[in-house]
Amino acid sequence: MKNIIIGQYIPGKGLFYRLDPRTKIVSVLFIMIAVFLLQTIEQLLIALGVAIIMLLIGRISIIKVLKGLKPILVLLIFTFIFQIMLNREGVMIVNQEMQLTIFTALFLLLALIIWRILSRYIRYRFLLFLAFVASIFLILVYVDFGYPLVNSFSFKIYEQGLRMSAFVVVRLLIIITLSTVLTLTTKPTDLTQGLEKLMHPLKKIGFDSESFALIISISLRYIPTIFDEANKIMLAQASRGADFSEGKLKDKLKQVISLLVPMFIIAFMRSEELANAMESRNFVPGEKRTRIYELVFSYRDVLATTISVLILAGAIVLKVI
Amino acid sequence: MSYIEVKELSYSYNNKTNVLEDISINIEKGEWIAILGHNGSGKSTLAKALVGLLEPATGEIFIDGTLLNEDSAFEVRKKIGIVFQNPDNQFVGVTVRDDIAFGMENLCVPREEMLEKIKFFAKKVNMLDSLDKEPANLSGGQKQRVAIAGILAMQSDIIIFDEATSMLDPFSREELVKYIKTLHKDGLTIIMITHEINEALLADRILVMNKGKVYAFEETEVIMKKKEVFTDNHLELPVALDLANSLEENESHKEIRDKLWEYALIK
Structure with a gap:
């Protein structure tokens, strides 16, 4: 992964x-x-x-x-x-x-x-x-x-x-x-930054394009991590006899739930820690920030x-x- | 006034049991402090309170003379940074470069200056060749080093390591400790929460916490001789010190004891 x-x-x-x-x-x-x-x-x-x-x-x-x-x-x-x-x-x-x-x-x-x-x-x-x-x-x-x-x-x-x-x-x-x-x-990051800049005028009607872009870039950054996690959970469940590939639809749904519940819990814990890490590095939502990448x-x-x-x-x- | 002053600090999550109770400690500039304690002793809560992530119920925290509260948190956090346990959950950027930049972006550092500092501090933690790498392609130790670079780039001179080595393999752990040593040499104040007694031995002073209270806070050499501090808190002394402490106090043992001490502390 x-x-x-x-x-x-x-x-x-x-x-x-x-x-x-x-x-x-x-x-x-x-x-x-x-x-x-x-x-x-x-x-x-x-x-x-x-x-x-x-x-x-x-x-x-x-x-x-x-x-x-x-x-x-x-x-x-x-x-x-x-x-x-x-x-x-x-x-x-x-x-x-x-x-x-x-x-x-x-x-x-x-x-x-x-x-x-x-x-x-x-x-x-x-x-x-x-x-x-x-x-x-x-x-x-x-x-x-x-x-x-x-x-x-x-x-x-x-x-x-x-x-x-x-x-x-x-x-x-x-x-x-x-x-x-x-x-x-x-690049997905460039795309989000482009969108952010293009939607910047929407700030007047209350749309915070910077937070929007940050949300997207953090989601992009965490997709591989969460995939990795899903993989681990699947292996853990499989080692206890869960079978994700076969069985009736009802059984399959049950297996998916056994995957989704721990994933959601872990994602929530992650997000709290991430929020702490961001706050400790002086991130204040909605405040002005400089940017390392400049669009030319x-x-x-x-x-x-x-x-x-x-x-x-x-x-x-x-x-x- | 000390560089970090904690006065009668208490904190509770739900107003029932105190996670932190009446904590008063002083830490000097450039000191290396290790915090030991069993799970649930309040180590991490204290660390979070020090960077203003939690609001104490009672008590005050002064960092470099500034009282930490909601209004001053932004200023105080420029001085103090924290590296958390899980390397993955504190990596904000899409690449190493982005992540080192994140704190500086928040401080509104101009772009040119940012790029220079990123290079400088990436070199310092030996990540200069990996600036464009994504977190998925980095090891845990590398991610922790990026986190350090991000804090250094914000010009912080206090770094808290909240069990930052506990999720690393032995090799990366050793390497990270090596970097912490150089940071200490450069004059930074280090606060290191750990389970590893060998890492704690490197500190100037050790703070042992128990059930939210300060159990002991003394020089490393002094505290290591107090066997009961360790047995009371379910902490394990390194074998060499355990041996040294168990030898009877008499002249003939002195030389062996000194050798054992030397061995444990240098390691």
């Missing part, structure tokens, strides 16, 4: 690494708004191209960005399918008859069982899941014998549906890529901010026209 990576930051030396975190946050925000303002799939595809060119200029490995997409892949695919199925405007492209007979149901059940069994042994579960979904389609289309359970129905894809689903997916892709670039190239705003940041403002302005113009 010693080398647990917090966030996705990967040390490097590209263009984006040299930008001030404030610039990066603001620019990403502006460009995201701009992306939301775009109206057609053609514009979005151009934006996606620009995003990829930016990745190349910044020498950010596209594979790493794709890895960042992994957690939302399922979401992307479901959005795509729903959009296709629900949108019924424009020219019909596909019209496929489907049947649900007693044999179809049987085959579906068989496919489900095979999928469940295989998913235990195969590493690329996601590909397997896709194959499973595809096989459902094939079964619904081609197994047309036996006693029909419901009337045959047809699966239709319309032009507009296809366009809309592509639109939504590409938009999500761009936005995730943008935020991945931000987290890949900015250079010509690069001016350039980057200008470009992002131009992109936003361009998007607004496109929207108005």
Whole structure:
């Protein structure tokens, strides 16, 4: 647990690494708004191209960005399918008859069982899941014998549906890529400091951005420590016969509680000691402090901010026209 | 007036039993004090009271002539720092550099000066090569050294070690004690709460606490000869001193006794 990576930051030396975190946050925000303002799939595809060119200029490995997409892949695919199925405007492209007979149901059940069994042994579960979904389609289309359970129905894809689903997916892709670039190239500490500085004006309405930043940085600092602790407690519980990997859901929940309770108690004790240590080193919440790290705003940041403002302005113009 | 003066200090957590009772001690500048005592004898509570983390029920604490209270705590804490037992629970920064800086940031030290001091004091505790390391990649002893550097950087000249060596492996423990020795040589006042009798032997004076009271507070050489102080408080004397104390008081034993004393105290 010693080398647990917090966030996705990967040390490097590209263009984006040299930008001030404030610039990066603001620019990403502006460009995201701009992306939301775009109206057609053609514009979005151009934006996606620009995003990829930016990745190349910044020498950010596209594979790493794709890895960042992994957690939302399922979401992307479901959005795509729903959009296709629900949108019924424009020219019909596909019209496929489907049947649900007693044999179809049987085959579906068989496919489900095979999928469940295989998913235990195969590493690329996601590909397997896709194959499973595809096989459902094939079964619904081609197994047309036996006693029909419901009337045959047809699966239709319309032009507009296809366009809309592509639109939504590409938009999500761009936005995730943008935020991945931000987290890949900015240290969590820099990110919090950038946020702190950006939210500083909120002090007027009672939001203490400095305490907020301190809370985040202390949380970041204690994540590995608490992971370590969880590991120790798990070992301790396992040595007394607890089993965290098997058993029914009810048993698993019980095991989790046996892990959570001591973790919370220890975390509370830690926080008290930490508060003492901080106080003894003269920390007074809300007081003015100097900072060891200074954010430096250079010509690069001016350039980057200008470009992002131009992109936003361009998007607004496109929207108005 | 002594550098640290505690006058009739009492403290209780819930107004029932006193954790500290009527404690009066004086500590001079540059002294090395060891505090011994069984669990629950009030050692750590006294340490917390000295840095103003607890408000005493009755009694007063003066540090360098300043009465410690809520208003003066900020000023007093510039002079006195504390290293706690658990190295992990006092490491505030994300890296070594951040942690050494934390106290100075609170004191509003200008950035340039901070960077200089961090280098200077990191070198002093031999952590200069690890400034960018994260706490997860440091040993317990290294973390305690970072804590010392953080206190030194605040220009404190009193450091309390609240069982600071108890969670360390023997090697790191020895190393930390070595650093404490150099700090003492540099003229800092050291207050060291410990369970290790061998560490206590290094001190100029030893304060033995029992049930929140001062049981004994005397020069190390003097207190080590009083066997009953140790048996009464369930403390174990080093073997050599135990032997020396058990030898009969006569001329023929004197040489052996002196040798045993020498052995125990130098160690």
